[in-house]
Structures are given as structure tokens and as C-alpha cells.
Amino acid sequence: MPLEMSRRNSCAMQSEIRNMTIQCSRIGGINLSQGLSDLMPPKPVIEAVKKAMDDGFNIYSSYSGLPLLRAAIAGMYSKRYGIEADPDTGIVVTAGATGAFFCAAYSLLNPGDEVIVFEPFYGYHVNTLKALDVVSVFVRMQPPDWRFSYDELDSAITDKTKGILINTPANPTGKVFLREELEMVSGIAAKYDLFVFTDEIYEHFLYEGFNHVPPITLPGMRERTVMIGGASKMFSVTGWRIGWCLCDESWARAIGLFNDVAYICAPSPFQAGVAAGITGFGEDYYTGLRNKFAKKRSMLCEALSASGINPYPPQGAYYVFADIGSLPGATSRERAMYLLEKTGVACVPGSAFYHDDSGENLARFCFAKEDDVLEDACNRLELLKKDRHE
Ligand code: PLP
Numbered sequence: 014m015p016l017e018m019s020r021r022n023s024c025a026m027q028s029e030i031r032n033m034t035i036q037c038s039r040i041g042g043i044n045l046s047q048g049l050s051d052l053m054p055p056k057p058v059i060e061a062v063k064k065a066m067d068d069g070f071n072i073y074s075s076y077s078g079l080p081l082l083r084a085a086i087a088g089m090y091s092k093r094y095g096i097e098a099d100p101d102t103g104i105v106v107t108a109g110a111t112g113a114f115f116c117a118a119y120s121l122l123n124p125g126d127e128v129i130v131f132e133p134f135y136g137y138h139v140n141t142l143k144a145l146d147v148v149s150v151f152v153r154m155q156p157p158d159w160r161f162s163y164d165e166l167d168s169a170i171t172d173k174t175k176g177i178l179i180n181t182p183a184n185p186t187g188k189v190f191l192r193e194e195l196e197m198v199s200g201i202a203a204k205y206d207l208f209v210f211t212d213e214i215y216e217h218f219l220y221e222g223f224n225h226v227p228p229i230t231l232p233g234m235r236e237r238t239v240m241i242g243g244a245s246k247m248f249s250v251t252g253w254r255i256g257w258c259l260c261d262e263s264w265a266r267a268i269g270l271f272n273d274v275a276y277i278c279a280p281s282p283f284q285a286g287v288a289a290g291i292t293g294f295g296e297d298y299y300t301g302l303r304n305k306f307a308k309k310r311s312m313l314c315e316a317l318s319a320s321g322i323n324p325y326p327p328q329g330a331y332y333v334f335a336d337i338g339s340l341p342g343a344t345s346r347e348r349a350m351y352l353l354e355k356t357g358v359a360c361v362p363g364s365a366f367y368h369d370d371s372g373e374n375l376a377r378f379c380f381a382k383e384d385d386v387l388e389d390a391c392n393r394l395e396l397l398k399k400d401r402h403e
Contacts (some may be wrong), residue, residue, distance in 0.1 A: 021144050028136055029365035033349065037359035043390040045313075045378040046359040052249045052383060055298070061289030065282040074281045076273035077265070078106025078257070082288040086242075086257055089291050094227050096240075102262040105269045106284055108276045110214045110243035110256035113268070115141050116275065117239045117258060120267035121208055122147045126175035128210075131161060133334070133366035133375075135184045138212070150174070151368055156334075157325050159188035163197045170201065176208035177201065179228055182215040185334045185366050185377040187327020189223040192231075199231040209238045214256070215330040217247050217299045220307050223328040229259070236261050239268070244287040246331070247302070249381075253283040306331055309380040309387055316391035317378070320398055331381040337363075338374035340397075345373045352376075356393040 033046040070079070077083065083100035090096040098104055107113040114137075122128065124146035130139060132151040139149045150169050154161045177198055181190040190198075202209050209228055216225045229238040243256030256279070258268060272278070310326070313333050317324040323336040337360075342348035345362035353359050363375025380387060 021146075023143075029346070030136070030361050033353070033359045033361055036350070036353060040353065040357060042353055042357035042359050043382075043386060043393065044359045045380070045382070045390055046361045047379065051386065052381065054249045055290060055294070057293055058248050058250070058286045058290040061293075062282050062286035065285030070281045070285045072281060074106075074278045074284060076278055077104070077269040078279060079281065079284045079288065082106055082255075082257075082284045082291075085288040085291040086259070090227075090240075090259060094230055096227060096229060096259065098259045099262070103265050104257060104259050105265050105272055106279050107256045107258065107268075107272050108254045108279050109245060109251075110212060110241050111137055111141075112254070112272065112276060112279070113239075113241045113243070113256045113258040114138065114210060114212060116268045116271040117210060117241070117260075117264070118142060118145050118147060119275075120271045121239070121264060122175055125173065127171060127173040128175060129166065129169055129177040131179065131183070132368065133185055133363070133372060135180055135212070136365055138178055138180065139368075147175075148173070149368070153371075154186065154188060156186075158328075159183070159186045159325075161194070163201075166197060166201055170205050170207075174205060174207060176210055178210045178212070180212040181228070182218060182223075182225070182327075182329025184215070184330055185332050185361070186325065187220075187330045187332055187334065189219060189225065189328040190228070192226050195226055195228050195231055198228065199234050202237055203233050207237065209234060210241065211238060212241050214241070214243045214246050216242065217302055218306055218331055219303060219329045220310055220327065225329070239264060244290070246381075247299070248287065248290050250283070250287070253280065253287070255279050255283050255287045306380070309382070309384070312384075312387055312391055313378060313380045316394045320394040322376075322394075322397070331379060333378045333380060334363075334366075335360075335376055335378060336374055337376045343373075345376060348374075349376050352397075356396045358390050358393050 037044045083104045087100040127148045130149040229240045239260040241258045245251040314324045324333045337348045340348040345364045349362040360376040360378045363372030
């Protein structure tokens, strides 16, 4: 009998994002495909990590994280949104937001359960569920503002539904869920007694007056919501692997125990650095971040429009989802490859964000880049104009 790998391998294939990154570096292009920021982390946060190493924070922390980071997270959410959580029992520090969702799904869902996922989706969410034999049931959000219908959400529920996943602000659309939309979700969650998993990693990246409403703050949501956040985006430290979740004590304990099994703990010195950032920075840091990213967002949206690519200007996060249907090609992958060959700018084909062929005219561009890199990308996009006039 030949050796066989597990069924789960089907969801561990190379993502379209990594694939575009490889294609991009092959031609020395500008990579607007990967969702990581090439910006430097704030100096005080880096200094705090160095100090933590010197001070001996080099061993395992508690599986739920360093007490000082849990206290910082609790303080931050209390001050910003009025969410109260006991740092000892209601917060778990994890290996990124990715680790938080994995451990939450592992500990709260069974194989065969269904989870509602809004589409277009972030691939890691769907692959995490798939790896755990949990079935994603998709509810479509429609451009330009990515609204969804209550009836569609309600009719997606079956007797196997165990949870709803919300990503706000969302990747790839930049959608920021409005209070009225969250009320629809909380109504359905209460009606069918469901968990709600919320990925709020982009909570600080908001544009044009949009506000972040944490779903856990809505009536009836405190007990059923696993609120997930992380430091990757707010401090540009994607490689540090620091995330967290805040939820009811009983869920937090189960999630913490799975975090222990999978990772033992998140990296200790980086936990200390993130704690220093959270406690040390005031609102002006986050306002500065928003302003900086708002400029980048405008720059990219304008360049895309000028090159004949129709952007859906994002309400939050740091991606522009855009219509690339005017480019030659039969699929989003072919169109993205055409763009890369022609201009040297890499994006992610829209098919990566849909379970069917609905993304074939779409692509995602990341604008978390230093201004000179983004400017270079925007200039290169102009080559498309020339192409049209030839
Ligand atoms: N959640 C969303 C929606 C993301 O877009 C990303 C990264 O692109 C992550 C989570 C990853 O977060 P972390 O680095 O904390 O695992």
C-alpha cells in the first residue's frame, strides 16, 4: 500500500498570493499582491522588544500570554469601545490573529459543522475551516459597497450552522460593517444560537468617516462572540506573530488550551514589545496611521482609475479591490499576469476570494507600501494607458 497523506492536504496548497509573489520576484516587479506592510515598525516597539530580551523575557510565557500584554489589551478595548474583559480569564494571546482563529475554530467547532462566511472572503479563514472539516457556507456581498441581504443570510442557516464569521474592516473589499448590518447578524446569531467569530485586525484602518463597531458590543453578543485582533497590521510587525482573542471565560479557557497544544505560547519578547506599543501610544498614533494610509489609498485609487481599472474605494483595511475586466484574458489569473508582464505590478487575481467563478473580473491591490514604492507602482500602471493608445 502506498503511503498516503491526509485529506487535509487539499487545503494546504500554495495560495494564489504566494504564487503572484513568486511571479513578481521572477521579473523584479512591484509586489502589491501580498497583504503585508513594508513599513518599519515604530521605534519604541522595537526598542521594547530588545529590552525585553535583555531583561530575560526569553522563555515560554503562560499559554494565554504575558499578563502585561493581556492587561494592555483589556485596557485598550475598555478605553476605546467600553468592552470589559478580565485580563486573566477573558483574553488569550495567540500566534497572530491567524492562530487565534485556528484555536477558536478548533476548540469550538466540530467536523461537519457549518459556518457562514461573507464572500468575497479572506482565504485563510476558509482554509482554516476546511482544515478542520468545517463547512463554509457563503453569503455574497455585492459591490460597490458590499452590502448583503438579510434574507440571504437567514436562508443560509441550516441545522448544522454553528457560527458566523465577520471580518471588519474586511480583506479584500475594505468593507466596514455598518451597525445596521451587524444588527442583522446579531439578530440571526441570537435567533439560531450561533457563535460569532470576528476578525478585527484592521480596526485602525478606516477612511472617509467610517467607524469601527466591534460586533461584541451589540446587545446579546458578549457571550457568543470571539473577538479577534492583533498587532501585525497596527505596528507593521507581521513576522512577530502576535494576536489575541477576547471572549467569554469558558471559550477563552478552551481556546487557550488549544493554543498551548499548538504553539505553547506566542513569542515572549514580542509580546512585551507589543504591550509597550499598546500602552505607550495615544490616539494620535492611530490617527497618524489612518492619515498616512488614506493618502496611499487615494494615490492608488487614482492611478488605477486613470489606467482604466475601476477601483472600489475601500472603507477600511489597506487593499483596493478593483475591476480588471478591461484587461485581456479569460480569467482573473490571466488578467493579473497580463498586468504583471505589461507593467511589472503584481496583484492578486479575484478568483482567490470566491468559491466560484464570480471573481474573474476582479483583483486585489495592497497599498501598505512605502510612498516611493507605491509611486513607482502607480507610474508603472500608466503603461496600460499607452497600451490602449497604441
Ligand atoms: N486576518 C485578516 C483579515 C488578514 O488580512 C490577515 C493578513 O493579511 C490576517 C488576519 C493575518 O493576521 P496575523 O498576522 O495576525 O496572523
